[in-house]
Amino acid sequence: xxxxxWTVYGQELSSRLFIGTALYPSxxxxxxxxRASKAEVITxxxxxxxxxxxxxxxxxxxxxxxxNCHLLPNTAGCYSVKEALKxxxxxxxxxxxxxxxxxxxxxSYNLQPDPFALVEATKILIEDGFKVFPYTxxxxxxxxxxxxxxxxxxxxxxxxxxxxxxxxxxxxxKTLRERLPEMTLxxxxxxxxxxxxxxxxxxxxDGILLNTAVAxxxxxxxxxxxxxxxxxxxxxxxxxxxxxxxxNAKPSTPTLDQPIWQQHG
Amino acid sequence: MTSNQIQxxxxxxxxxxxxxxxxxxxxxxxxxxxxxxxxxxxxxxxNWQAHPVNAGxxxxxxxxxxxx
Numbered sequence: 086x087x088x089x090x091w092t093v094y095g096q097e098l099s100s101r102l103f104i105g106t107a108l109y110p111s112x113x114x115x116x117x118x119x120r121a122s123k124a125e126v127i128t129x130x131x132x133x134x135x136x137x138x139x140x141x142x143x144x145x146x147x148x149x150x151x152x153n154c155h156l157l158p159n160t161a162g163c164y165s166v167k168e169a170l171k172x173x174x175x176x177x178x179x180x181x182x183x184x185x186x187x188x189x190x191x192x193s194y195n196l197q198p199d200p201f202a203l204v205e206a207t208k209i210l211i212e213d214g215f216k217v218f219p220y221t222x223x224x225x226x227x228x229x230x231x232x233x234x235x236x237x238x239x240x241x242x243x244x245x246x247x248x249x250x251x252x253x254x255x256x257x258x259k260t261l262r263e264r265l266p267e268m269t270l271x272x273x274x275x276x277x278x279x280x281x282x283x284x285x286x287x288x289x290x291d292g293i294l295l296n297t298a299v300a301x302x303x304x305x306x307x308x309x310x311x312x313x314x315x316x317x318x319x320x321x322x323x324x325x326x327x328x329x330x331x332x333n334a335k336p337s338t339p340t341l342d343q344p345i346w347q348q349h350g
Numbered sequence: 351m352t353s354n355q356i357q358x359x360x361x362x363x364x365x366x367x368x369x370x371x372x373x374x375x376x377x378x379x380x381x382x383x384x385x386x387x388x389x390x391x392x393x394x395x396x397n398w399q400a401h402p403v404n405a406g407x408x409x410x411x412x413x414x415x416x417x418x
Binding site for chain 1: 360381382383384385390392395410411412414416417418
């Protein structure tokens with residue numbers, strides 16, 4: 086059974102997994118893993134050509150064109166509003182999309198987003214017609230501010246990028262879901278294993294963005310299948326309605342009409 | 351840098367006879383999927399034939415790469 090479709094900035098999607106294109110052991114492994122993931126959105130980036138390599142991006146471009154996915158360019162490596170704005174504008178021209186995964190880092194040790202710069206850059210980019218997918222911390226007030234600015238999607242971290250530590254603060258993520266019920270929310274970063282993704286989806290998150298967990302698996306293609314199934318299962322569970330936890334046991338086998346010697350009062 | 355030099359992908363290059371972005375791209379044999387950024391501003395492809403390149407310009411050719 087397949088979980089319901091969803092919409093991201095007006096684009097209807099079937100898969101709830103966004104997947105990155107970096108860190109795979111080879112281009113072929115990347116293509117096979119992305120196909121196995123059934124992702125319809127892939128993240129990409131851009132860089133300056135080196136002086137002696139005048140067509141370095143062509144092979145990669147051909148591969149991602151063949152995948153026929155929606156492209157979500159990122160502003161990875163930006164530590165200021167100015168850098169992020171410049172990269173976003175370049176990405177819009179290069180990839181011919183107004184979607185941008187906005188990353189403005191504040192700390193190089195844990196790649197934590199700079200909340201102040203993120204808000205400033207988001208405001209400017211939305212005014213300039215971008216559809217911003219902010220990579221953000223799980224801070225409620227920050228996310229509320231980004232929502233007020235007009236973001237239709239927010240992407241709080243589960244844990245720092247590439248750590249695979251899973252959801253370090255489920256309480257904060259649960260709070261975001263409860264306090265921003267209409268917002269499209271993806272957990273972006275920190276997912277290490279399929280059960281992390283299930284946990285986020287069961288909390289009511291709309292999707293997952295991941296890269297390293299698949300790319301650095303021993304068998305990326307197989308791991309991509311695992312994540313696709315896990316994310317679908319987590320979403321189905323959320324849609325089905327998860328039973329509340331109880332403190333006391335409650336028998337699952339009916340006790341009515343049991344023999345007298347099995348009745349314990 | 352001499353008066354006829356530009357910065358091209360981080361290296362000092364002689365502008366020679368190139369007068370427009372299109373001239374420069376041909377001279378530098380740039381191919382594939384890319385965009386042109388001059389002095390931090392994107393030059394749309396539709397302007398490549400007309401947009402001038404001048405000595406002292408910082409010209410960057412940006413290409414797609416993998417990203418997370």
